[in-house]
Amino acid sequence: MTEAPNKAEQILRVAERMARQGGYNGFSYRDIAKEVGIKAASVHYHFPSKEALGAALGRRYTERFLAGLGDPEDAEVSSSALLERYIGAFRRALVDEGQMCLCGLLGAEVAELPRPVAAEARHFFEKNIGWLSVVFARAPGERSPEQVRAAALQVIATLEGAMILARSLDDPQVFDAVTQGL
Amino acid sequence: MTEAPNKAEQILRVAERMARQGGYNGFSYRDIAKEVGIKAASVHYHFPSKEALGAALGRRYTERFLAGLGDPEDAEVSSSALLERYIGAFRRALVDEGQMCLCGLLGAEVAELPRPVAAEARHFFEKNIGWLSVVFARAPGERSPEQVRAAALQVIATLEGAMILARSLDDPQVFDAVTQGL
DNA sequence: GTCTATAATTTGATAGAC
DNA sequence: GTCTATCAAATTATAGAC
Helix, strand or coil: CCCCCCHHHHHHHHHHHHHHHHCHHHCCHHHHHHHHCCCHHHHHHHCCCHHHHHHHHHHHHHHHHHHHHCCCCCCCCCHHHHHHHHHHHHHHHHHHCCCCCHHHHHHHCHHHCCHHHHHHHHHHHHHHHHHHHHHHHHCCCCCCHHHHHHHHHHHHHHHHHHHHHHHHCCCCHHHHHHHCCC | CCCCCCHHHHHHHHHHHHHHHHCHHHCCHHHHHHHHCCCHHHHHHHCCCHHHHHHHHHHHHHHHHHHHHCCCCCCCCCHHHHHHHHHHHHHHHHHHCCCCCHHHHHHHCHHHCCHHHHHHHHHHHHHHHHHHHHHHHHCCCCCCHHHHHHHHHHHHHHHHHHHHHHHHCCCCHHHHHHHCCC
16 A cells, blocks of 8 residues: 655655656746645745755655666676666656656756755766666676766766657657667 | 847847756746846847747757758768767857757756747757758668667767756766767 | 745736837 | 836745634
8 A cells, every 4th residue: 555645745746747847947836735735835834945845856856766776786687687777767757657857857957956956966867877887887898987987978868868859759769769779 | 240130139049048058937038138138028029928939949049050060961071970060069059158958958848838839849859850860871881761760869869968967967078978979 | 734914026928108 | 129117927935823
């Protein structure tokens, strides 16, 4: 059974969905409140400022995303299977949830975001680079740390771009056409 | 000599720069007016609605971007040189101008954009796919139309993602690390 | 924790004078 | 073409009652 989520959790869920459609400026306290079934002032009780809410969204998204990926050092799973798992995480977000990667969208807007929110977007990517670097370091073949990092950056960039393309062209198959190259 | 731009052109320039930093909801008529040196009401004379302004921004950006790429069938230039030119166009936008690709940012926000604006973002990508497909069809080697299109999609996705990553990590070298894989 | 009430500002947009 | 004046609505945020 899924526990009945508390209000803070409900707010985060609703806000995340909205942020992943329209970005940081694409949702308001009133929008969230209406959907959660409370008043905007009550949202401020849980998240005093929008900047705090935005940062909480980014933090939560990063934690959940990384938890879903599992341990990149797991000896039971091959490095190629881990890469497939990584790609699958983005694919699910796009195809099943019908949404953009939260931190991909925030990253695109990063120049105009409050610092704490921008910091969370950056943190998401640093963590993702770390995870993929472990995977690529495990894969057979000789590679320098720079090459490992570059490979990680290439995968992340391709996936974020694939989501943008698939959504702009309104065609989920575009995502698969792009990722077949990974 | 550069001609003194008329007001509509000045508005478009200022608005584009703002949109490429913060997205469609990241600029206002007042912001633009202030920088151009007129009043917000005067901006409405040139662009009656924000949706119309947003669509004009996308159209203009796409035209300028494609014009800068030149003819993909130019026999004087090799297909590999054309690909480098394509990558260079994104690199300049990021490194020299310090900005995101307008349509990459709009594409990320596409789910919450007014239809005419979303249509321009889509149009940008369709045109880019067309341009790159001509280049890849010219390159040596046997490829199906599907493979050509997939290669084009992969390049575009990688470049848009590379911009997001480089900006989020505040490190232009990330762009080069990603594109060395193309 | 949630509410009402309200503040202060910003937003996109229009009417009409010049 | 640009202005002043104005609008209605939306925005983030706070104070204080319950």
